[in-house]
Amino acid sequence: MMYRFVKLFLMGALLLGMLACEERTGPFPPPFEVEIYRAPDQLNLIGSQTYRFEARVSHPAGLTAIKTVTLEFFLPGEETPVRAFTMVDDGGVKDPDAGDVVANDGIFTRVLNPRTTDLTFLSENVALFRMVATDDRDNAQESRMDTVAIIRSTPPKLLQVTAPDTLQSGVARFAFVATVSDSDGFEDILFVLVEGWRDNQRFFTDTLATADPAQETFTLTGDSTFAAEKQGLYQLRFAARDRSGNWSNTLERNIFIENTPPVVAQTVMPDTVQLPPPGQQYLIRILARVWDAQGLGDVRTVSFTVQPVDGDPGDPIEMFDNGNTQDNGDDVAGDGIFSRIITLNSNNTAATYLFTFTAEDRVGQVSVAVVDTMVIIQ
Known part of the structure; x- marks a missing residue:
């Protein structure tokens, strides 16, 4: 009986030990820390540029536990800050001059403008800085110390x-x-x-x-x-x-x-095509040479419509100058020759068809239409 009790006790202790050693899974609260998120390499004291300093701050109790975040400057060899600036995470609501963009994202910001902020305390050619966060219990965390070059460069x-x-x-x-x-x-x-x-x-x-x-x-x-x-x-x-x-x-x-419309200078297509045998199809390559005084970069689209001589045109069919021979029949990209492969099926209607070609440029001008003819015979 005693042996059984000891055995059960040991098994229970072992089970408790296994539970105690079981790995816990998150989510875990973030640590209280502050790091330099963004900072310039140099400050020009007499220039026209502004300089953005940003700190990334986290806290286990959330950002509401953060009381202050400051940007501290040090002169070389000094251990006491020569000047400190408040950093904010308010999205520019309470302190627009600080330059913060998104409120409550954990990025605290201070923008320094040499034209409106007195930076004469930066008397050396280099300064040191760090960012310090303090929470509502007066616990403080500091970022690493970094350096910024101090220059005096006049604008051109x-x-x-x-x-x-x-x-x-x-x-x-x-x-x-x-x-x-x-x-x-x-x-x-x-x-x-x-x-x-x-x-x-x-x-x-x-x-x-x-x-x-x-x-x-x-x-x-x-x-x-x-x-x-x-x-x-x-x-x-x-x-x-x-x-x-x-x-x-x-x-x-x-x-x-000035910007003149594009020009469809030439079209290349068969004049006459016989319908394929039943159940088969032919692939027909259609080409159009396009020119634009502003260069091919000004050409937005090249297209054509097809219609029987006594019928209405169909939807525009876009042509390409992208060098895709397999899909579009275009041999060389960017040579001004726009191409398209169309399919002629055995059940298409034998008739005379009008192909109307136009090009449109990137300011909305459309070329003069060029009409070519293809006769489909039995």
């Missing part, structure tokens, strides 16, 4: 821009030229940006990237293909950017961009 100055008043359709060559100066040296300028605006909306962006240090100019050259997807009067806005992220002043010029 855009002196002059030249651009044609009108960009004619089919023009062989044009140039945008910007003259720029920079007190930190011409090599400090990265590029000049040009944007095309109309009705308070930006329609296109390009870069003047060809630099001429001797003339202190940046140039963008192009031809009529620049007008692809563009048409009408635009305001060009030019601005230069340097290696510190500073933007120059903006200069504006007006330009009228």
